Amino acid sequence: MKHTISILVENKFGVLSRISGLFSGRGYNIESLSVGETIDPQISIMTIVTVGDDRIIEQITKQLNKLVDVIKVVDMTESDHVEREMVLIKVAPRSEDKAEVLRLTEIFRGRVVDSSQKTYTIEITGDDKKIDAIVDLLKPMGIKEFVRSGKIAIAREGIKK
Amino acid sequence: MKLSGAEILLKCLKREGVKHIFGYPGGVVLNIFDLLHEDKELKLILTRHEQGAVHAADGYARATGKPGVVLVTSGPGATNTVTGIATASMDSIPLVVFCGQVPTALIGNDAFQEADIVGITRPCTKHNYLVKDIKDLGRIIKESFYVATTGRPGPVLIDLPKDVTGSKTEFGWPDKVDIRSYNPTYQGNEWMIKQAAHAIAKAKKPVIIAGGGVILSGGAKELKELAEYTNVPVTMTLMGLGAFPGTHKLSLGMPGMHGTYFANKSIQESDLLIAVGMRFDDRVTGKISGFAPQAKIVHIDIDPTSIRKNVHVDIPIVGDVKRVLVILNKILKADVKEQWKEIRKAWLKQIQTWKMDRPLVYDETSDVIKPQYVVEKIYELTKGDAIVTTEVGQNQMWAAQFFKFDKPRTLLTSGGLGTMGYGFPAAIGAQLAFPNKLVIDIAGDGSIQMNIQELATAVINRLPVKVAILNNRYLGMVRQWQELFYQGRYAHTRLDETVPDFVKIAEAYNAVGLRATKKSEVETVLKEGLKVKKPVIMDFVVDWKEKVFPMVPAGAAIDEMLFPEEKKKKKPVKKLKAVK
């Protein structure tokens, strides 16, 4: 099963390689990863999406906790949470498809962040289902470039499964 | 007052109580070596290879319980430490390793003798640091000793750029360490410990498996109390030998691949395993799905990742072994009323028959020297009062089987990594810590050649370590596998005519060399060798055909054991399976 794990770490030199090295060294998968500073610039937060059965996920969270620079590990999947990814998609539609591209962008609450004579660059955020859906719809219109961020996640307040 | 980085380093080491450093010089650590030249309190032991330095520090740490300290130069000096660091890491041994590094301005430029040692050792240290700012130096050193020695111990590496040791700053030394992201759990959960106590009382066929964690936590006394009070037999893993007296009537010896028949049998039949400070290594469990099929498992360990990593655990207790055992013993004595003698009678009797059925044996009649005989003689002549180190291979297993370790910290052996070349430098480190104790490396002819250059270190420092080479002219353990599983095709395991004359080697280094080629000479050589107050190599030319038994083939369950053919008894020897 897929798990989204949030890791609070000391914002120190080399910490990313400690974490990624742990995953590669022990043969765990990283499906996506994102890192950024928190409000406290000494702390960074990483969000890692990984797959594994319960035993593996238990090992992953314990092994992460064992790293000296790791402050806290939360398996977001255990409780209600909001997940977001962002994509930037550069489409080069035929002129007859241009209106459809803009319409889809609107339906998916995306934005056109750049345009040229031949292309639109669209920004969309959402969970992976939404993103997969728009990608499917835009594909036939001609996707030229595609960039997807790692997932980030935050717990919902007050609701625990 | 302003101090240089090198001065700060020495000052911090003294405050940590360090007396000995094992090391090797080079360009970027000259600032430090230059100061050591005049220092009266810190003694640098110059090994002849950086790997030797780390193993020696490791042996020092295992023998004393204090962290071992290493100082080497950048690049090749640093990379030469990697095997030693990985060895310590696998066996949870506290080390603090200082490596020189090129000046900060040159880092990343492929400078002369630059190696990314922090990157290289990340997976085999407990933690590591690159000191980029001299102002952090005091804190980092303090943290390093703290991290290395607390929780589950392990090696910590500090990379020291030359400009950091050369420049000056105001000396600062934090009174205490505060790492918000590092808080080992020492206190076990009481409710869980109670569950364990009740499980022990209810069990009909309990077995304790004691690992290296018992020794690391200083919990041997508490373990003995637990075993004796509840009348439960104890098996000790390779790392756990000495955690419980090998001569005790409740001792089952070592379990696993080369464990005793009765230890493995007891585990397989048991209804409760009490695993203490051990991690269910595959050499202990054999085929996991066939391991202790009927047993509930209580697992006490300070490292949460060890619990439920390899086997399912019914009662997990994360905490320091000693502290948990203290509470467990207290609960057992106060709250659990049991006729401990009565309820174990049948079980202990059963185990006794297994012991009689298949004790550890070898052919005692031959005139060719049997390696087991040498180990037995060493045990007899020292009355067990020695620190034994081993190399890796058959020599290691025979040492584990035939020397009875009664006290913690008397067997120093590379368990997790299985590093050939460990034993001799480790013996040097242990001898330095205990100048008046008998320290013996039980070695193989292959392994000893991996760090034989340390003879110089032993001789120059007047460390009278004894090396007993079980010289079978083979990489014996590998040969054993080839004989059993590869139709006797001895691909690159025969050393024979290339085995050097170890007596001459000893003499070339100004040590003493002795040799025995017949059984009748063994005792004489040992008596003479153990008496000499100098480093001694004793070359025992042993039967090359001898194999370590019992043996559980890789991938088999631990009761699917092979025994020496000539001693075949009731049980048919299982058919051999090919192994990976």
Ligand SMILES: Cc1ncc(C[n+]2csc(CCOP(=O)(O)OP(=O)(O)O)c2C)c(N)n1
């Ligand atoms: C550094 C290293 N290289 C290779 C091995 C694999 N290995 C395990 S035992 C062994 C043979 C050791 O030979 P020797 O020291 O003569 O011991 P014996 O088994 O003959 O007693 C080898 C090569 C190892 N454990 N360590």
Ligand SMILES: [Mg+2]
């Ligand atoms: Mg050999």
